[in-house]
Amino acid sequence: MDYANQKLAEEKVFKDPVHRYIHVRDQVIWDLINAREFQRMRRIKQLGTSYLVFHGAEHSRFSHSLGVYEIVRRILDDIFHGRPEWDESERLVVLCAALLHDLGHGPFSHSFEKVFNVDHEDFTREILQGDTEVNSILKKVAPDFPKKVAEVIGKTYANKQVVSLISSQIDADRMDYLQRDAYYTGVSYGHFDMERILRVMRPFEDQVVIKSSGMHAVEDYIMSRYQMYWQVYFHPVARSAEVILRKILQRAKYLSGHGYKFEQPPTHFFAFFDQSFTLKDYLALDEGVLMTYFQLWITERDPILSDLCDRFVNRRLFQYVDFDPGKDYKKLGELAQLFQKAGIDPEYYLIDDSTSDLPYDFYRPGEEEERLPIHLLMPTGDIKELSRLSQIVDGISGKRRTDYKLYFPAELLIDGKKKEIKQQILELLREGGV
Amino acid sequence: MLQEHAKIVDFISTAEGVTGRKKLQKMIYILKKIGVPFQEKYEFHIYGPYSEELTARIEELCDMGFILEQKEDKSSYVQYRYTVTDEGLEFRNALGKPVFENSEHAIQLNGKSARFLELTATLLFFDDLEQDEQIAKLHSVKGKLNFTEEEIAEAFAFIEELKQ
Numbered sequence: 259m260d261y262a263n264q265k266l267a268e269e270k271v272f273k274d275p276v277h278r279y280i281h282v283r284d285q286v287i288w289d290l291i292n293a294r295e296f297q298r299m300r301r302i303k304q305l306g307t308s309y310l311v312f313h314g315a316e317h318s319r320f321s322h323s324l325g326v327y328e329i330v331r332r333i334l335d336d337i338f339h340g341r342p343e344w345d346e347s348e349r350l351v352v353l354c355a356a357l358l359h360d361l362g363h364g365p366f367s368h369s370f371e372k373v374f375n376v377d378h379e380d381f382t383r384e385i386l387q388g389d390t391e392v393n394s395i396l397k398k399v400a401p402d403f404p405k406k407v408a409e410v411i412g413k414t415y416a417n418k419q420v421v422s423l424i425s426s427q428i429d430a431d432r433m434d435y436l437q438r439d440a441y442y443t444g445v446s447y448g449h450f451d452m453e454r455i456l457r458v459m460r461p462f463e464d465q466v467v468i469k470s471s472g473m474h475a476v477e478d479y480i481m482s483r484y485q486m487y488w489q490v491y492f493h494p495v496a497r498s499a500e501v502i503l504r505k506i507l508q509r510a511k512y513l514s515g516h517g518y519k520f521e522q523p524p525t526h527f528f529a530f531f532d533q534s535f536t537l538k539d540y541l542a543l544d545e546g547v548l549m550t551y552f553q554l555w556i557t558e559r560d561p562i563l564s565d566l567c568d569r570f571v572n573r574r575l576f577q578y579v580d581f582d583p584g585k586d587y588k589k590l591g592e593l594a595q596l597f598q599k600a601g602i603d604p605e606y607y608l609i610d611d612s613t614s615d616l617p618y619d620f621y622r623p624g625e626e627e628e629r630l631p632i633h634l635l636m637p638t639g640d641i642k643e644l645s646r647l648s649q650i651v652d653g654i655s656g657k658r659r660t661d662y663k664l665y666f667p668a669e670l671l672i673d674g675k676k677k678e679i680k681q682q683i684l685e686l687l688r689e690g691g692v
Numbered sequence: 693m694l695q696e697h698a699k700i701v702d703f704i705s706t707a708e709g710v711t712g713r714k715k716l717q718k719m720i721y722i723l724k725k726i727g728v729p730f731q732e733k734y735e736f737h738i739y740g741p742y743s744e745e746l747t748a749r750i751e752e753l754c755d756m757g758f759i760l761e762q763k764e765d766k767s768s769y770v771q772y773r774y775t776v777t778d779e780g781l782e783f784r785n786a787l788g789k790p791v792f793e794n795s796e797h798a799i800q801l802n803g804k805s806a807r808f809l810e811l812t813a814t815l816l817f818f819d820d821l822e823q824d825e826q827i828a829k830l831h832s833v834k835g836k837l838n839f840t841e842e843e844i845a846e847a848f849a850f851i852e853e854l855k856q
Contacts, residue, residue, distance in 0.1 A: 377733065413736045414818075416832045583694055584756030587783060590694070610694065614748045630738065658751050 261286065262350055262399045272324055276438050280328040286350060286399060287327065290357055293391040299323060299360065301544035305439060306366050307499035308490065310573055312443035319360050325434035330356035330423055333430070333456055343461040348420050351403070354396065355410035355424050359431060361385050361392065365545040369504040373511060374530045376540075383408045384537050418464040426466070427618060428455070428479065428632050436482055439490060447485035450478040460635055467641055470634040477650045484617040484654060492613045494663055498575040501665045505606045506552065506566045513560055522554040562606050569667075576609070577668035579687050580661075583610065590664070593686055600671075600679045607667050614660035618644070618651055696731050698787040700749055701758055701780045707798040709775040711764070716750070716774060717742055718809035719801045725816045726854050728797075740814040740834070750774065758783050797854060804850075811839055812847045823848070 264285035272280040282288050290296055299320040308315045330352055338344040362381030364370050371377060385392055386408045396404040409415040413425055423430060433452055440448025458472030468476055510524060514531040526547055529535035555567040569575060581590075590610065597604040618632070632644040645655040666687070671680045703720065710716045721741040724730045732743040753759040758780030764771045776784070801809065814834060818826045827844060 379735070414829070414833050582756075583697070583752075584758070584779075587694055587787065591786070612752065614752065616748075658748065660748070660752055660755070 274321070274325065274328070276325055276434070276441055277328050280324045281331065284350070284353065286395065287353060287357060289395045290354065290392060291324070293395060295361060295385050295390050295392045295541060296320070296323070296358070298541060298544060299363070301546055302363055302365055302367075303545060304435065305443070305490075306368060306496075307503060308443065308493065308496045310499045310575070311493050311496045312445070312490065315439070315443045317438060317442045319363055322435055322438055323357055323360050325438055326359060326424075326430045327353060327357040329430040329433055329452070329456070333423065333459055337456060337459055338461055341461055343463070344419075345417065348417060350399065351406050351410055351415075352420050352423055354403075354407045355420075356430055358382070358386065358392065358407060359411050359424055364540060365543050365548045366500075366503055369500055369507060373504060373507040374535075375533070376530075376535075379412065381537065381540055382411055385541075386411075388537050390537070390541075419461055419466060422466045422630065426630055426632075428468070428476065432483065433479070436479070436486055439486060440482075443490050445486075445489060447489055448482050450482045451475045452479075455479060462633070462635060462641065465630060465633065467633040467635045468644075470636050470642070470647070473634055473644070473648055476632060476634075476644060477648050480618050480651050480654070484615075487615045487617070488659075492615070492661060494578055494661075495575060497611055497613065497663065498578060498665055499570065499573075501576060501609045501611055502566055502570045505609070506555070506563065506570060509560070509563045509566060509606060510551075510555070513563060518560060520555075521558055522551070524551055526551070562603060566606065576607075576665040578663040578665045581610070581664045583612070583662055589686055589689070593683060596679055596683045596686070597666075600676045600683065602667070602670055607670070609665045610662065611665060612660055612662045614658050616656070616658045617654045618656075694783075694787055697749060697753055697756075697758070698784050699730060700746075700753060701776055701784045703798060704759060704774050705776040705781060705784060706795045707802045709773060710802060711771055711773045712806050713747075713772050714739055715802075715806045715809055717746060718806070718813040719798075720746055721813045722801060722809065722816060722854070723797060725813075725819070726797075726851075734817075736817060736833075740810050741817045753780070756783075800854070807837070808843070808847065808850075810834075810837075811843060812850055815844070815847055816851065 265283050266285055266288055270282040270288060272282075274280050282291070297320070300318050302319045303309065303315070304317050304319050304322045305312075305315045334344075334349050334352065339346070359382070360378075362378040362383070362385055364376070364378060364381070367378050386396065386404045387393060393404050396407060406415065410420055410424060413421050415421050425431060433455070436448045436450070437452065440446075454472055454475040455468065458469035458475070460467050460469060510527060511531050513520070514524070514528070526539075526543055529539040549571070552567045552571050555563050556571060558564045558567075583590075594604040594608055597608050602608075633641040634644055634647060635641055645652040664687070671684055700720075703723070704710055704716075707719070710719065718740065720730055720732065721734050721743070724732070724734070732746040732749065734741045734743045736742070750759065750761075754761045758777060760775050760777050762773045762775070764773055804812075811830070811834075814830055815826055818829045821829060830839065830844070
């Protein structure tokens with residue numbers, strides 16, 4: 259039997275708190291899970307710095323990736339199998355894409371990518387198509403198979419139905435992370451009836467649609483998503499930790515570029531500081547490596563690097579105030595000058611951060627929208643866009659909410675030094691809503 | 693601080709306004725690909741390279757009153773036009789140095805149709821491929837648009853022109 263269709267002698271199962279069991283029968287999937295690049299995801303947390311707010315949120319990208327694979331496997335094997343609208347020959351490429359979609363994520367990837375100007379999607383593509391264990395496994399299926407998997411993940415695959423299973427407004431990725439993140443953070447939002455949604459999913463032309471009888475389960479999913487974003491993903495304290503993390507990396511890069519001699523040379527970072535990194539350098543990093551450097555850097559001579567690392571490791575986070583950039587951007591300049599006068603470098607200690615979310619977007623007639631809306635399959639065989647039928651979804655559709663915060667080290671402003679200047683700073687911050 | 697917002701304001705001001713959301717998305721992407729330091733992250737979507745971050749930033753700038761979004765009713769469809777307000781100009785001057793050493797690029801891009809920019813941006817998205825593979829990929833992801841050989845040749849020539 260060819261490798262693509264080879265089955266394990268016995269089904270393997272992973273115990274999983276979200277889906278109960280993850281089932282593996284395909285040899286290819288089993289081999290991919292055991293590849294070193296996939297195992298690396300055990301050492302990268304799914305929710306980055308959120309564990310500093312929700313202490314349970316220590317789960318990894320490894321478990322999320324298995325979860326996405328399992329959801330897609332259930333859709334294909336239990337729901338789509340045998341339906342004429344579904345092309346059975348696409349099964350393996352979708353399963354592999356589901357399993358490997360997050361492969362290029364690095365440690366604390368949001369901050370890391372910003373500071374070192376890298377993109378985890380480029381790394382996913384490189385891992386799939388470069389000199390890696392994952393690539394050698396995929397190539398055994400067919401020489402062009404790694405490229406196909408990369409195209410599905412990169413949303414450039416010709417069969418759009420396949421792409422929409424992995425990335426759309428209701429896809430396996432979101433369905434897993436909402437439930438998994440809710441479970442590990444311990445919040446009561448994020449739960450919805452996934453079994454029901456899966457049962458009413460149908461392949462339809464070049465997309466995946468939901469039978470209209472499942473509309474209420476989809477409403478529940480959209481609301482869960484809305485709640486999770488504002489209660490967990492955009493939590494202002496987790497963002498404070500993220501801000502500090504970003505500034506640590508920025509400071510280390512700055513010091514390296516200005517001839518600073520580290521007491522503990524950050525050998526893992528040098529290639530990123532001078533932008534000469536290779537895939538091998540990237541794969542050598544994980545959150546354990548970064549946390550080790552942060553620990554070591556606490557004793558560095560540079561007071562900023564040392565302080566920021568101490569803040570991150572020991573959770574001495576920045577305070578925050580709401581601010582309105584439209585009105586307050588001039589005040590921001592004023593604050594930066596006052597910080598300078600007070601001897602506190604605003605580059606590292608006065609940081610504006612914004613975050614926004616659009617819970618669901620619909621199709622507006624006449625305007626070419628980039629997001630494919632969720633379509634309901636009516637008993638007549640027609641399809642209708644979700645927000646046309648659901649009042650609840652209509653209420654939050656197309657409405658973006660943005661949250662702006664200004665982060666700063668509160669205790670440095672009340673330490674008694676340069677009192678007058680700091681008093682002015684505090685007054686300005688108070689006006690901003692402290 | 694707010695530098696990325698200022699860059700967008702600067703661009704729309706230099707281009708003397710932009711009509712069409714798709715057009716704006718593709719223009720920024722093309723500029724980014726030729727080295728203008730925009731930070732917005734792009735992914736491949738229905739109409740080619742698309743940045744959710746850019747969409748959010750534009751909406752934020754509209755909320756701040758720095759950019760004006762006007763709906764233009766074209767009877768069978770609606771288009772959005774973006775222009776910089778006086779407050780936006782003040783903001784740009786207060787915060788950002790101009791992004792464009794060559795402001796002609798903004799005007800050149802603005803003179804092209806949304807269809808042409810979609811074609812150009814899509815070719816640039818696949819610029820790691822050989823040219824014949826790039827064209828094959830374009831047809832595979834944009835089959836319905838039936839881009840002609842002339843259009844494709846024009847897009848390649850335009851990319852070269854921009855890079856000079």
